[in-house]
Amino acid sequence: xxxxxxxxxxxxxxxxxxxxxxxxxxxxxxxxxxxxxxxxxxxxxxxxxxxxxxxxxxxxxxxxxxxxxxxxxxxxxxxxxxxxxxxxxxxxxxxxxxxxxxxxxxxxxxxxxxxxxxxxxxxxxxxxxxxxxxxxxxxxxxxxxxxxxxxxxxxxxxxxxxxxxxx
Numbered sequence: 001x002x003x004x005x006x007x008x009x010x011x012x013x014x015x016x017x018x019x020x021x022x023x024x025x026x027x028x029x030x031x032x033x034x035x036x037x038x039x040x041x042x043x044x045x046x047x048x049x050x051x052x053x054x055x056x057x058x059x060x061x062x063x064x065x066x067x068x069x070x071x072x073x074x075x076x077x078x079x080x081x082x083x084x085x086x087x088x089x090x091x092x093x094x095x096x097x098x099x100x101x102x103x104x105x106x107x108x109x110x111x112x113x114x115x116x117x118x119x120x121x122x123x124x125x126x127x128x129x130x131x132x133x134x135x136x137x138x139x140x141x142x143x144x145x146x147x148x149x150x151x152x153x154x155x156x157x158x159x160x161x162x163x164x165x166x167x
Contacts, residue, residue, distance in 0.1 A: 029080070030071065033087065034063035081130035089122065 024032075050058070059065075067087065074086045098114070105112035115121075128142055135141040139160060148156035 028064070029083070030064040030068040033071075033084065034067045037067075037092065038063050079130045081134065082126075085130070085133075086126065089126075093117075 020036075070087050070091060071083055074083045078086060098117075101112060101114070116125075125143075132142040133140065138144075144156045
C-alpha cells in the first residue's frame with residue numbers, strides 16, 4: 001500500500017485509488033474483492049458514522065464471506081480475471097448497475113434495452129478465455145474486434161462510457 005500512497009503524494013486519493021490500495025492489501029482473494037467492492041473502504045466507517053448498537057451487530061468479515069460463497073459456484077478452472085467477471089455478472093450487475101439503469105430510464109420515460117445481456121450471449125461470453133478479453137489495459141478486446149465490422153472501427157475503439165450508481 002505504501003508505494004501507491006507515495007505515488008499519489010499528499011493529494012487526496014480518489015475512491016478508485018483507495019479501493020485499489022485495499023485490493024492490493026487483501027490477504028485472500030475473497031478479502032481483496034470484498035474490500036474493493038465494500039460500500040465503506042478501510043478507515044471510512046468511523047465510529048461516529050454508525051451508532052454503537054448498530055456497529056456491534058455488523059460482522060466484520062461478512063462481505064468476504066458473501067464473496068467466498070458466490071465464488072464457490074464459479075468454474076473451478078477459471079482464472080482470477082474470469083472469477084472476478086463471473087462474480088461481477090452475478091452480483092454487481094443485477095444488484096446495482098441494472099437497477100440504476102432501469103430507474104434512470106424509467107425516470108425519463110425511456111424503455112431501455114441491454115442487448116449484450118441476452119442469456120445466450122452471456123453464456124457465450126463466459127466461454128471466452130479471459131486472456132482474449134484484455135489486451136494490455138484495454139478491456140473488451142475480442143468484443144471490440146468482433147463488433148468493429150458491424151458498428152465500425154471508430155465506434156468499436158471508443159473509450160467505454162459507463163456510469164456508477166450515485167450511492
